[in-house]
Amino acid sequence: MDRIPSFSKNHDLLEQGLHKSMEMHGVTTWDLRFKKPNAGDYITPSALHTIEHILATVLRNSDKKDDVIYFGPMGCRTGFYLLTVNLDYAQVLELLKQCFLVALTFKEVPGSRREECGNYLEHDLDGALKEIGAYLEILRLI
Ligand SMILES: [Zn+2]
Secondary structure, eight states: OOOOHHHHSOGGGOOSEEEEEEEETTEEEEEEEOSOTTSSOOOOHHHHHHHHHHHHHHHTTSTTGGGEEEEEEOTTSSEEEEEESSOOHHHHHHHHHHHHHHHTTOSSOTTOSGGGOTTTTOOOHHHHHHHHHHHHHHHHTO
């Protein structure tokens, strides 16, 4: 099988931040890199899960909700992918700054009832908010 594009980039050179990963069929994939790859520090599975719930909710309620196709975690637990249409780097950066600020106000995990989630006990709101705050600081330095 062919090696897919996301495995072809040298992950040891990837830094924390917001990176444009690829563009296909009018859809842009953004690499929201919370952690430096292979540096020993990863988002815990429960915080990763909670960040997914919160940010998916906030992004889909934002003023750019119609341009958001998907938001979900990387299996390596160093960040998330955001898929959008019609948005350039500056617009995505602004959107993320707004949404991460809103995300910090959450007092409970949206969609975390048993009937709403496939692993409803695996959540960590405090851990998620800590990671969200840390990534917002990274975004503010861009
Ligand atoms: Zn879930």
